[in-house]
Amino acid sequence: MADNILSVRGLTTEFSGGRGDVRVLDDLSFDVGRGRIVGLVGESGSGKSMTALSLMGLVPQPQGRVTARSILLDGTEISRLGPAGMRALRGRDIAMVFQEPMTSLNPVRKVWEQVGEPLAIHHGLGRRAIRARVLEMFEMVGIPDPKTRLDAYPHQLSGGLRQRAMIAMGLICEPKLLIADEPTTALDVTTQAQILRLMRELRDRVGTSIIMITHDLGIIAEMCDEVNVMYAGQIVEQADVFDLFEKPSHPYTRGLLASIPRATEPRAGRRMPSIPGMVPNLAKLPPGCRFSPRCAEAMPICRRPPDLATLDGGHVARCWLHAAPDTRPMGETA
Amino acid sequence: MTHTSDLAPDLPPDLAPAHEALEEASFLRDTVRAFRRNRMAMVGLAFVVALVVCAVFAPWISPHDPYRVALDEQLLGPSRTYWLGTDNFGRDVLTRILYGARISLVVGIVPSLISLAIGAVMGILSGYLGGRTDFVVMRLADMMIAFPSLLLAMVVMYTLGANLLNIFLALALVGWASVARVVRSQTLALREKEFIEAARANGTSRSRIMFGHIFPNVIPTLIVLFSLSIPEAIMWESSLSFLGVGVQPPEASWGLLVAKGKEYMFQAPTVAIAPGIAILLTVLAFNFIGDGLRDALDPSMKD
Amino acid sequence: MTASDIVLSVRDVTKHYRVGGGFAGGPAKVVRAVDGVTLDIRARETFALVGESGCGKTTLGRVMLRLQEPTSGQIDYRGTDLTGLDEAAMRALRKRLQIVFQDPYASLNPRMRIGEILAEPLRSHGYGPPADIRDRCAELLEMVGLRKQYLHNYPHQFSGGQRQRIGIARALANNPDFVVCDESVSALDVSIQAQVLNLLADLQDRLKLTYFFITHDLAVVRQFADRVGVMFLGRLVELGTTEELFAQPLHPYTMLLMSAVPRPDPRQRGRDRPMMQGEIPSPMHLPSGCRFHTRCPFAQEICRREDPSLQAIGSRAVACHFPLSG
Numbered sequence: 001m002a003d004n005i006l007s008v009r010g011l012t013t014e015f016s017g018g019r020g021d022v023r024v025l026d027d028l029s030f031d032v033g034r035g036r037i038v039g040l041v042g043e044s045g046s047g048k049s050m051t052a053l054s055l056m057g058l059v060p061q062p063q064g065r066v067t068a069r070s071i072l073l074d075g076t077e078i079s080r081l082g083p084a085g086m087r088a089l090r091g092r093d094i095a096m097v098f099q100e101p102m103t104s105l106n107p108v109r110k111v112w113e114q115v116g117e118p119l120a121i122h123h124g125l126g127r128r129a130i131r132a133r134v135l136e137m138f139e140m141v142g143i144p145d146p147k148t149r150l151d152a153y154p155h156q157l158s159g160g161l162r163q164r165a166m167i168a169m170g171l172i173c174e175p176k177l178l179i180a181d182e183p184t185t186a187l188d189v190t191t192q193a194q195i196l197r198l199m200r201e202l203r204d205r206v207g208t209s210i211i212m213i214t215h216d217l218g219i220i221a222e223m224c225d226e227v228n229v230m231y232a233g234q235i236v237e238q239a240d241v242f243d244l245f246e247k248p249s250h251p252y253t254r255g256l257l258a259s260i261p262r263a264t265e266p267r268a269g270r271r272m273p274s275i276p277g278m279v280p281n282l283a284k285l286p287p288g289c290r291f292s293p294r295c296a297e298a299m300p301i302c303r304r305p306p307d308l309a310t311l312d313g314g315h316v317a318r319c320w321l322h323a324a325p326d327t328r329p330m331g332e333t334a
Numbered sequence: 335m336t337h338t339s340d341l342a343p344d345l346p347p348d349l350a351p352a353h354e355a356l357e358e359a360s361f362l363r364d365t366v367r368a369f370r371r372n373r374m375a376m377v378g379l380a381f382v383v384a385l386v387v388c389a390v391f392a393p394w395i396s397p398h399d400p401y402r403v404a405l406d407e408q409l410l411g412p413s414r415t416y417w418l419g420t421d422n423f424g425r426d427v428l429t430r431i432l433y434g435a436r437i438s439l440v441v442g443i444v445p446s447l448i449s450l451a452i453g454a455v456m457g458i459l460s461g462y463l464g465g466r467t468d469f470v471v472m473r474l475a476d477m478m479i480a481f482p483s484l485l486l487a488m489v490v491m492y493t494l495g496a497n498l499l500n501i502f503l504a505l506a507l508v509g510w511a512s513v514a515r516v517v518r519s520q521t522l523a524l525r526e527k528e529f530i531e532a533a534r535a536n537g538t539s540r541s542r543i544m545f546g547h548i549f550p551n552v553i554p555t556l557i558v559l560f561s562l563s564i565p566e567a568i569m570w571e572s573s574l575s576f577l578g579v580g581v582q583p584p585e586a587s588w589g590l591l592v593a594k595g596k597e598y599m600f601q602a603p604t605v606a607i608a609p610g611i612a613i614l615l616t617v618l619a620f621n622f623i624g625d626g627l628r629d630a631l632d633p634s635m636k637d
Numbered sequence: 638m639t640a641s642d643i644v645l646s647v648r649d650v651t652k653h654y655r656v657g658g659g660f661a662g663g664p665a666k667v668v669r670a671v672d673g674v675t676l677d678i679r680a681r682e683t684f685a686l687v688g689e690s691g692c693g694k695t696t697l698g699r700v701m702l703r704l705q706e707p708t709s710g711q712i713d714y715r716g717t718d719l720t721g722l723d724e725a726a727m728r729a730l731r732k733r734l735q736i737v738f739q740d741p742y743a744s745l746n747p748r749m750r751i752g753e754i755l756a757e758p759l760r761s762h763g764y765g766p767p768a769d770i771r772d773r774c775a776e777l778l779e780m781v782g783l784r785k786q787y788l789h790n791y792p793h794q795f796s797g798g799q800r801q802r803i804g805i806a807r808a809l810a811n812n813p814d815f816v817v818c819d820e821s822v823s824a825l826d827v828s829i830q831a832q833v834l835n836l837l838a839d840l841q842d843r844l845k846l847t848y849f850f851i852t853h854d855l856a857v858v859r860q861f862a863d864r865v866g867v868m869f870l871g872r873l874v875e876l877g878t879t880e881e882l883f884a885q886p887l888h889p890y891t892m893l894l895m896s897a898v899p900r901p902d903p904r905q906r907g908r909d910r911p912m913m914q915g916e917i918p919s920p921m922h923l924p925s926g927c928r929f930h931t932r933c934p935f936a937q938e939i940c941r942r943e944d945p946s947l948q949a950i951g952s953r954a955v956a957c958h959f960p961l962s963g
Contacts, residue, residue, distance in 0.1 A: 043826035044797075144915070158916050188689035189853065190913040193897035197912065215826065218856075218899030222906050241903045259831040261856040263898045266880060270838050272860055274831030278796055528744035532807065535704055536758035537731035546757075550748040633748055633791035 005176050005209040006032040006055075010069035013047075013054045017063065022283045024050050026233045032177065035207040037200075039220040039241070042230035045279045048213045051230075052179045055211075056096055057086030074176050091118035095170035099182040101162035105154040112150040115169040122173055137168035142198055160191035164198065171208065181213045196222060217260055221245060229253050232280055232290040235308070239315040249317040252291045289320065297321060368630035375626020378619035385616060389435040398426035400433045401584050409602040419604045421595065431609050434586040437498070441571040441587065442616070445505030446563040450556055452506065453513025458544050458552070460514065461521025471514065478511035484573065491579035501580060505567055513559055517552050524548050554628045561624030565617040588613050643713075644815050644847045645701060645734075647676040650710030652693070652700050656921065666921050670696040671707075672871035675947070678815070683841065683848040685862030685879070687855060687894070691920060693871040694851045698817045701849065702734050703727055714815070732762050732811035739820035741800035745792035751778070751803055752788035758810040777806040781836060798829035802836065809844065817849045822857065834861055855898050859883050867891045870920055870928045877953035887955040889933050927958065935959055 013025040025047045032038045040048040053059050054066045061083075071079040073093060081089065090096075095118070098104045105114055115137065116130035125133070131150065138146035141164040154162060163183060170178050180199065184192035200223060202208050212223050220227055220241065227244045229237040229252065237250040248254045255275040277294040280286060286293050292302040301320045309322040369375055388395060397417070404424030412419045418427040460471035478486075487504035494500040524530060525548070533543050572589015574580030581587045583594075588609045595606030652671040670693040678684050688694045699705040701712055703719050712719040714734065719727065738744035745754055755774040764770055775785035781802040792800055801821065808816055818837070822830045834857070840846060850862055858865055858879065865882050867875040867890065875888040886892040896910040913932055918924055924931050930940035939958050947956040 043828060160916060188917075189855070189894060189897040190689065191916070192899070193912055196899070216899060217827075217901040221901045221903040222899045245901070245903050256827060257901065259828050260901055261831070261834075261854070261860040262901065263856040263859050263883070263895060264900055265859070266883075267860050270842075271835045272831045274835060275828035276832070278798060278829060279826070528738040528740055529746040531699075531704060532736070532738060532744050532804070533746075533757065535702060535731060535734075535736045536807070536810075537728040537761045538757060539728075539761070542761070547746055547749075551746070631748075633793060 003034045004031045004072070005034045005074055007070070007072040008055070008068065011051070011054060011071065012067050013050055013059060014065045015063050016065070024233050024282055025054060028235055030228050030235065030238060032209050032211060034209055035203060036225045037203055037210045037212055037223050039224035039227040040211060040213045040230060041215065041217060041220050041227060043215060043279055045232070045282065046230040047233040048230050049181055052096060052181050052211070052213055055179065056090055056094060057081070057083065092122040092173045093175055094177045094179065095173070095175040097166050097170045097178065097180045097183045099185050101159055101166055101186065104166060105162060107154055111152050111154060111157065111165055115165055115172060118169065118173045133172065134168070137172050141168045159187050160194060163187060163195055167198065171202065177209050177211065179211045179213070182215070184219065199223065217257065232285065233282055234290065234318060236291065236318045237316065240313070243313065243315050247315070249311055249315065249322055250319050251295045251297050365630045369626050372626040372629060374622045378622030378626070381615065381619040382623065385435055386439065388432055389439055392432040392436060396429040396432045398429045400425060400429045400586060409598055409605070411602065412604060418608045419602055421605045422598055427605055427608050430586045430591055431588070431612050434588045434591050434609060435612070437581055437585065437587040438568050438571065438589065440498070441501055442564040442568045445502045445509060445567050446560055448502060448506035449509030449563070450513055450560055452510040454517050454549070454552065454556055456510065457514040457517025458521050458548055461518040462525055462544050462548060472518070475511035475514050478508070483508040487570065487574060488577065488579055491574060496579050496582055501571060501574065505570055508570070509563060516555060516559065520552050520555055521548055524551055553631055557624050557628045557631070561620045564620050565613065568613055642679050643677045644680050644715060645678045646713045647674055647701060648711040648713065650674050650697070650700060650712065651708045652696050652705065653708045668920050669871045669923065670920060671700060674873050676866060676873065678847060678849055681841070681845055681847055682863045683850055683861060685850040685852060685858040685865045686868060687852055687858055687865060688868035689853060689917065691917070692868040694868050695819055698736070698819050698849060698851045702736055702817060733813050734815050735808040735813035736817040736819060737804050737808045737821040740824055741797045741804060744804050745800055747792055750788065751790055751792070754803065755807055755810060758807060762811050764811070773810070777810060780809065780840070781806045798825055798833060801825060801833055805836065805840070809840065812844070814845065815847045815849065817851065819851045820853070823852060823854060855895055867894070870918065870923060872928060872956060873947055874929070874956045875954070876947065881953055885961070887950065887953060887960040888957050889935055889961065890929050892961060
């Protein structure tokens with residue numbers, strides 16, 4: 001595990017508001033290996049997008065407060081960097097691709113100027129050099145007829161092309177890490193398949209390390225090497241992608257896998273398996289395990305917060321079902 | 335925000351307490367409650383109420399006669415007798431302001447309300463019905479906006495005579511068109527909303543959609559426009575008065591007081607500044623009330 | 638099949654929009670959002686209409702309820718041609734024809750309480766005295782699995798899944814028999830999506846509803862629908878029962894659509910599956926011949942010239958010169 005491009009330990013993000021502090025991310029620790037695609041999967045409110053913003057230093061200030069024991073980016077500690085330091089990092093060392101290709105491009109500026117902007121900011125390149133580099137990037141991300149697209153305005157590109165342009169922008173400074181936050185959610189399935197294939201190819205060819213944030217377990221299965229399942233601001237399960245789908249260990253992961261409709265299997269019955277209840281309000285978390293009110297396997301001990309328990313081969317789950325006997329408080333039984 | 339998140343929807347619905355009173359929704363009561371919690375809005379309201387009381391009871395509470403000319407007491411500074419000094423005719427400035435409040439308040443509020451009412455109805459009709467209605471209403475509004483409004487108001491005042499009622503008429507005539515434009519564009523956006531489509535799918539009548547669904551959603555805009563139009567109306571009135579077609583001296587309105595007083599800016603600054611401050615405070619008070627109302631009318635701010 | 642089995646039938650319906658034009662915009666362009674669709678919806682079935690954005694599926698749903706006027710064609714609801722009805726007659730029929738929208742955040746008026754939202758369709762159709770309306774609202778909420786105390790709350794106080802339940806309750810207020818569900822579960826989280834689908838299934842059984850289920854999600858279609866229509870650029874290109882269609886798609890577009898769905902199984906990744914190249918043409922500039930030929934891996938000369946019509950093949954139908962063999 002030595003060769004990690006990103007190593008996060010104890011990432012915690014809190015928001016202070018009118019009704020006290022809300023902890024939206026609670027003690028996150030995970031690694032992204034060099035050239036790996038690591039998934040963050042969860043439902044709305046799980047904190048997966050907030051994780052990206054916290055890593056990028058984009059959490060709204062001053063309401064938001066990000067702390068971490070350590071965030072190593074390619075061996076360099078970045079958790080103590082101030083706003084200026086993070087600004088220098090963004091776009092150069094860590095880049096991000098957002099969900100909405102429509103709104104993440106400025107409608108009144110030509111595409112190449114925007115895609116090339118990180119080069120102007122971080123490397124101070126001139127216009128001609130930037131234009132040449134953008135053209136190269138357009139070819140790399142498979143934008144057809146790249147020369148004429150350089151001078152297009154965003155509305156002249158389809159959703160799929162816009163997202164390719166955003167990926168080109170993300171990769172233009174050859175960042176160490178690309179964070180893709182629901183990059184295909186706004187796209188049609190056929191376009192989604194193309195963009196996912198592109199990202200996989202980029203990883204294989206250029207060796208980009210990617211954090212893939214999505215709510216779609218299908219995308220996780222297609223794309224990722226490792227997966228972090230998030231629930232209510234915590235990582236509840238962490239595993240190699242094959243392990244996760246073969247032996248889901250947290251009841252939430254199991255419920256999630258059971259409730260996704262599958263296009264490849266005939267309908268089993270009139271009703272589909274579902275997880276009862278809904279994601280808890282982060283300001284009013286249940287005591288103990290955050291999933292326990294919805295969990296079919298909840299036990300008395302679940303009123304205490306479970307730690308991450310290690311299963312085999314780096315597979316980790318935050319659940320009392322998997323806690324080693326000696327870590328359980330005395331007198332409690334499963 | 336979601337204080338209802340204790341529900342597990344896929345479980346059998348738990349039964350509510352046996353005879354819980356299903357009270358009819360009272361939007362008004364909620365709004366009043368939320369408004370009263372807003373301190374700035376309550377301060378603004380208190381100021382406006384006090385002002386109205388002063389204006390109504392001006393003949394009883396004002397220290398002097400507003401029309402008495404005392405040429406030996408021109409342009410005095412503030413003193414114990416004349417708290418805010420005297421003007422160029424030796425009249426008490428404070429008294430003039432109290433009397434001026436009667437006209438300025440009415441001139442500020444009534445035409446604004448009229449133009450808001452007309453503008454809101456026209457805007458909603460135009461935006462929701464579209465087609466020919468839209469064309470006619472908007473061309474009318476264009477004409478109103480394109481025509482120099484001061485000229486329009488002056489024509490009205492000249493032809494109908496300079497009195498308060500005609501000031502209302504002139505100001506409403508000038509004001510409704512811009513309200514209608516804003517409301518129309520908002521209506522166009524609202525018309526595409528799914529909840530409007532849902533109302534149509536339910537067989538809700540067009541008038542109910544326009545005034546039951548769209549109208550409540552433009553109220554916040556109307557309130558902002560209202561708090562902006564009061565100072566504007568006060569200024570309009572002073573322009574008309576200044577040009578001699580508005581309030582006629584020796585009647586007093588704040589706008590007129592500022593306009594006349596500014597000639598003596600250096601000898602007796604309070605003559606112009608005091609009514610100016612009165613305008614400023616009133617406008618601020620209305621703005622606070624407007625903000626408070628807007629928030630109080632927004633259901634998501636009521637928790 | 639007897640005529641009474643059919644709840645709603647769409648006959649050669651088109652919906653064309655004009656875009657642009659006017660003084661400086663040059664000649665107006667015509668978008669053929671729906672371009673000649675014929676379809677029968679059977680009583681108590683769930684008919685799913687799938688397609689990608691811009692294919693006209695949402696427009697077709699709106700036109701079926703005459704929330705938008707068709708450019709041409711007929712819509713028969715239990716023997717009545719909706720396109721011939723005047724506004725009053727149509728308003729009266731809206732009791733029976735309902736819709737559940739996609740966005741649970743946009744489909745409820747933020748300034749109305751849940752009680753008012755549910756009462757409105759009842760009042761519009763003269764349900765009865767206020768006390769009856771109140772009882773019915775409470776009943777509707779409980780029917781969709783919510784507490785009746787929520788009648789006093791505003792939409793923003795609910796989660797997306799709860800709001801969608803409220804939207805369903807509103808649609809069911811006047812006991813409809815035909816309900817269009819326009820991407821009604823697409824905006825919901827997976828675990829909530831399954832809950833709402835189960836609710837829709839239960840309600841269908843209890844209230845004998847017919848669903849016209851518009852979606853882009855093939856997985857939901859397979860798990861929820863009885864029959865499927867696939868739409869591409871304003872046309873129906875394939876029609877069949879869910880099982881037949883998923884077991885062996887006949888139209889190349891259906892096949893490519895199905896293979897593009899990410900599968901929640903990492904062991905299946907990397908398999909070389911066919912992928913659509915490039916982008917779907919704009920509905921403003923339709924290609925000649927078959928609309929799909931520019932993206933079709935199997936296109937031949939005839940596909941560039943002749944526009945295939947929807948042809949029955951057994952119980953199924955496909956609009957393709959060279960349907961994939963079953």
